[in-house]
Amino acid sequence: MVLNMDETANRTKMHHLAEKLERAREFIELNLDSDIDLDALSGVACLSKFHFHRQFSIRYGVNVATYVRLLRLKKSSYQLVYRPDISVTDIALDCRYENSESFSRAFRKVFGVSPSAFRQAPDWASWETHFDAIVRVRNEVYVNRTDFEVEIVDVPSITIAAMEHRDSPNRLGGTVGEFIEWRRANHCPPSKYRTFNLVFDDPDAVTDSSFRFDIGCELPERADLSDPHIKVKTIEGGRCAKIRFVGSTDAIGVAVRHLYSPWLEQSGEKLRDFPVFFERINLFPEVPEREMITDIYLPIQ
Template sequence: MKAALEHYHARMRRVLDHIDRHLDADLDLEVLSGVAAFSKFHFHRQFTATFGLSVHRYVQLARMKRASYLLAYADAQSVTNIAMDAGYDAPDAFARAFRQRFGQSPSSFRNSPEWEPWLAAFGPLDNARSKLMKTFTTDDVTIRDVAPTKVAIMEHRGDPATLGATIRRFIAWRRAAGLHPKTSPTFNVWRSERRPSSPAAYSTDLCVGTDRPIEANGEEIKIGEIPGGRCAVLRVVGYTDNLEPAALYLYRDWLPASGEEARDFPIYCQRLSFFPEVPEHETVADVFLPLK
């Protein structure tokens, strides 16, 4: 029974991966049921029962998430092109759907995103993807000797719902500084829990590795270092928006059983690939737990 269930879930994960990889293509029931190798007469109910969303709504949300990322973080893309990529025949239809979901027009969101409605809109998508989330084992954890890395830091302090605004500023600043992710590594240092008891207590650092002199260009940029030393490292592939399960596994499960002791530096991650540059299921991040 367990093997059969794992096989069933693998077929469903194959569908999600296909959707992510082919957001510009025809994703009707016949195509997706074929990817899963399920009968098209039952696939819709099977998908809804597994993920809590219909196939149609899941595809809509996945396309709309990519569109919202492009609006917020990719100024070079026109609203018309983003609308077409999201599966809409005309910008007006895209604008109506976007406003209905987020309470803003695409142009307004591009200029000044309101992140709380955005987070709420994608809650069902995140919940659906968590249904078949990979479970970690000790075989997934390696211990590395990590070299120290000098970093430029933009701090985010306060409500995590406003983190998107800090990320926008961070991306704009690093572009102006010529610190491209392909040549200058990207780190997040988590100085609080993902959901602290008070939103005001949320604290994380957005970091870019660089040895160059830094020009702040009007931003509050600090210079620091991610220290070298031994680290337990857990690689996460796919849907790296929420790395809390990986961090919890390292703290709660791996560390007590390993006999190791945590060092006095926060858990952090290095982001190795980014959505929407790659499909969401192909994003990669390494989570580091510093050890003594």
């Protein structure tokens, strides 16, 4: 198909606009812990404030203020549940709210419960639905990437203490919380004991209670294994294709799918009978989502 000059010019214009908006979106991700205003964002995008605001909403399906608010509320949700030693007030201030009252109003408006109530009984399945726009946008950014660097590595066998999640993907947060509590009780923090996930199913393909996902860490010498939810498992040593993924795990599926296709097809390698597994080099909310590092391993023969 041959494009006429007007069509070509229009596509070029839309491409440049998309690049400008993406610069602004990345600026938000990079500066989430700082004050963000419309003047700064429109300046980054080199667009007028009115034009920028409208175009951001059209492109990403959510307005600027909502995008920023959701990212901050996501961080606060993780802190509330997984970091019980941090007070609600400190979480509010860390997430750029003036005080705990303004934070509570914003939190309740989105999730329908107070931060304290969510901390006591988080409904992760309901919570997740509020972040559909964020997940969609982040996946769109990565979906056309073909420049993932894949290396072949030899991985030694690793014995882990694992908690099996056998429920829908949107309830994974509850199992994560239970495993974190077990880790604390057994004095095996992520800083000393590596963190792993065994990924048996694609959460986009298996959305019901048959979804399988293990959360684990290196087995501590004196771990209490009386908890019936904890299983001792072995990550089998051998050759693996590895991608180091930097960024939110909202979009990590793009990198996993890249390993299966096109990389596996083009490499001529064959799969081993062991699931994809992740090593979490660092964890959110200890680091911002944009700084998360996850090593993805595809076992091959």
